[in-house]
Amino acid sequence: MSKSAWIMGGVLMAATLAVDSAWAQSQGMSGGIYTCVDRNGRRITADRPIVECLDREQRELSPSGTVRRQIGPSLTEHERTALEAQRRKEAEERALVLEERRRERALTARYPDKASHDTERAAAIQLVDDVTATAEKRIAELQQQRKALDEEMEFYKKDPNKAPMALRRKIAENEENIAERQRFIQGQELEKRRLHQRFDAELAQLRKLWESQRLPPSAADAAAPAASR
Numbered sequence: 001m002s003k004s005a006w007i008m009g010g011v012l013m014a015a016t017l018a019v020d021s022a023w024a025q026s027q028g029m030s031g032g033i034y035t036c037v038d039r040n041g042r043r044i045t046a047d048r049p050i051v052e053c054l055d056r057e058q059r060e061l062s063p064s065g066t067v068r069r070q071i072g073p074s075l076t077e078h079e080r081t082a083l084e085a086q087r088r089k090e091a092e093e094r095a096l097v098l099e100e101r102r103r104e105r106a107l108t109a110r111y112p113d114k115a116s117h118d119t120e121r122a123a124a125i126q127l128v129d130d131v132t133a134t135a136e137k138r139i140a141e142l143q144q145q146r147k148a149l150d151e152e153m154e155f156y157k158k159d160p161n162k163a164p165m166a167l168r169r170k171i172a173e174n175e176e177n178i179a180e181r182q183r184f185i186q187g188q189e190l191e192k193r194r195l196h197q198r199f200d201a202e203l204a205q206l207r208k209l210w211e212s213q214r215l216p217p218s219a220a221d222a223a224a225p226a227a228s229r
Helices: 003-026 077-110 114-156 165-214 217-228
Strands: 033-036 041-047 058-061 067-071
Touching: 077 165, 114 165
Parallel strands: none
Antiparallel strands: 033 041, 033 058, 058 067
């Protein structure tokens, strides 16, 4: 057991003992009613000391509504800080679980079966292929332009430095445009790999979710945590 878990266990045990002690003392005062406002602003009433208000003052009322006594807080400042930290951690964990369940429901609603997932994968890949094809077509056009420019340079092959500056500038621009589109095509290939990886990961998770949907309710509940991993 980690040191933090050991400390939290001691805090919770001390809190439980404090509640039990206060409740035991209250048994000699028949009809006691306990009331407090918890940290979320909720007013709570019970027939024994209230666990949610261990970190704040609570009142014991008689059946007629008069205040018999005031109790607490039952925890030290350090214990209250530790308890608040534990509560925040548990709230965050619950929020993460709820968000994961919401995401899983949205995923299975979007892809009820493998065919729908395959269709979207194909559409995403096709979009990248279409963009790549456009870039490749532009490269072919630029290469044709380069042939014409090279023919002009034939007149200056003995001394290329005598070629007009405008011609040399066109050749340099042509080379840069071709290189730029080649880099773009390489980026699209990386994008295709990224898309396949994303769809592969989704499919692995979806298979577990689809399987859990086919299980009986009790078995599906047990399988849900595994599908989230």
